Amino acid sequence: MGVVDSSCDDGKINLQIDWYNNVENYTCFHNRSLYLPQKTVHPIHSVEHIPQEYSASHKCMNESIEYDETIPTFGTHRPLWAVYGEFTFLPRQRWIHNLEHGAVVMLYHPCANPNEISMLRRIVKKCLYRHVITPLNLLSPTRPLALVTWGHRLEMSKLAPEVAVDFIRRHALKGPEKTHRNGQYDYLIKDQAQVISDLDDKTLCPSFPYVDTGIQMKK
Template sequence: MLKNIILLGFTILGTYGAPPDNDNWGGKWFPHSPSEPDLNPKINITGKSHLHDPSHGIVMGVKDPSCDDGKVSLNTDWYMDPVNYTCYNDRSLYLPKSTVHPIHSVEHIPEEYSALHKCMNESIEYSERIPTFGTHRPLWAIYGEYTFLPKQRWLHNLEHGAVAMLYHPCAERNQVNALKALVKSCLYRHVITPYDQLTMERPLALVTWGHRLEMSKVSDEVVVGFIKSHALKGPEKVSRNGQYDLALSSSAKIVSTVDDIKLCPNYMK
């Protein structure tokens, strides 16, 4: 039931007076006051002036081997290690539990925030176990299901309004398949990947820009409600497909339209 979702809303941005001008936003993270020095590292665009973007540092969606073409230096984000998508634990520890309720956590991202893009010569780390925003790669992922997709890619999809479905490699197969079926039937703009940072208690998750839903078991009502409420809410309304396709196992199918004009159209409740 929707009423069982535990809301853990927390405000990251404090009261700092006038917001910074979006074109001059230089930090990769917040909070910090516009009057405080920004000590976050800046993207080095020396020799890449054609890739400069005043908001993101590096322009999105441009394949360039000197920065990001979706082919070069990919081990910066992922060593192609099967550990990321293989279950090595006792699967019984990840079985669904009716007493473990879903948790919906919210990060309040200021409108002025613009996530930076980093080339493949720079690593990207996140303070959250399941990030919902932050610095990411210039090329976003083709929509669909992956053997494994690094978070540095799917975060860019979230910025465009997508839903990322994450599941622990040890999660119960029927639950994983049920969640996949729901997501695939709700919208075109989705990516699906194993993610070994999920917990035993809640080995399933949906993530949108600023929102994460962690679950022990699939509830159609909860999943559809989350997607209808939080999908397509990213700061950049971009429906065109991505360029990164490493380990793509199946491409997403259009559900209503490429713009997902109607979410979860077959869910009548």
């Protein structure tokens, strides 16, 4: 787990198999008005059933990895996981490994409202050390913001801070491989994560009040 191997995955070579270093991955080329937050569009919490005996496989950088879901919550991934923090762009094949270790991944469409992105980013960075933040241009105009944990995803049009915090408290750190060890993949990282409570994230979102929310859950 997490062994740098130039014959398989060293986080440096053949990265184009996961993405082609295209600015479209992290730049808005659409009409931003299509991605504006809508008060009438409620958050959706989706749960994917993961069999208890499931064990995610690793694939080396000579093999492609595809996903059935736009926002996968588990699956095959690369041997090296990402350094915790915010990236200009991080492909799904990397951050799924972080989910397996209990991380929260924040996703946003490049055309999403900058204020909404900033507010969600602030919450995630203040809630826990084990987080990854990256744009994903596959998110829909209806819900261009998302939080992902192992087996769970929360998609949003407009940020409801109490919903985001509640989701993190309920579902972070639930991956099958519980380790705070940092990753090795750091291509295009721009801000490394800071320790909030401790390396194990013993207290999630310590600066936010406790609010029990009821949001629509889709299985």
